[in-house]
Amino acid sequence: MFSFSSIFGSTSLALRCSLSSMPFPILYKNMKDTHNPEKSVVPFLDKHDIFSILSYSVCTFIYAKNINSDSLFVIITYAFVSLLYFIYLNMFLYIISMKRYMLLVTLSIVSIAYVFLYVSQIIIVIMCLLLCLINCIRPIKSNRDMLLKVNIEEISLANLLSENVISFFWIIYGTINQLYSFTLCNCIFFMIDITGMISYSYGKGGLKEDNCAIRLLKKIYRIKEEPLVDNLKEKILKNEEI
DSSP: OOOHHHHHHHHHHHHHHHHHHTTHHHHHHHHHTTTOTTOOOOTTOOHHHHHHHHHHHHHHHHHHHHSSSOOHHHHHHHHHHHHHHHHHHHHHHHHTTOGGGHHHHHHHHHHHHHHHTTSOHHHHHHHHHHHHHHHTHHHHHHHHHHHTTOSGGGOOHHHHHHHHHHHHHHHHHHHHTTOHHHHHHHHHHHHHHHHHHHHHHHHTTSSOTTOHHHHHHHHHTTOOOOOOOOOHHHHHHHHHHO
């Protein structure tokens, strides 16, 4: 019978595994069309993203496996995500015509992961936090673009909502089961996800310029407000002066 924390853990597991599986059809199609000059790799996923997500997933899996708490759902989730992104990395290398590196990369990642199984837990915790911050770089840039009203069309509201739910549920699950480092990482992700929702609403016109949350976020992201110039001639003169 499921416990209270299991409800949150199983929901996060299902959502995370579903979201992580979404790039597979596109990468697989690109592998089949590898000789097509117009092929396009997943626009929201490059080799740096794949490697950083893979690294975080492996570290989180090892962290959960080593800790003396109920972390079954975290172990299953990040074992699956690690394997999936390991496959993605090899698919990506195949697509960009770097097939000769696939075996080398595979052996390197497996060897490093094996060594990390015997590394001190405090080092794993530090690595998890560091990789968490690295994985925040792309969503932070995306949030800044949305505040600038750039590339809003590429953002999926469903994905944003799912990321919010996943992070929030993992926080509850981690707190109940005393997975403190994991909980801290998800608190960071949750704050970034909330920022993303606010930025998305602003980019779509749901929030106005004078909203206090928008003003605060623009200060945090160091976005300077351009003075409104109604007269076209004044705009031209202003640009010439600059």
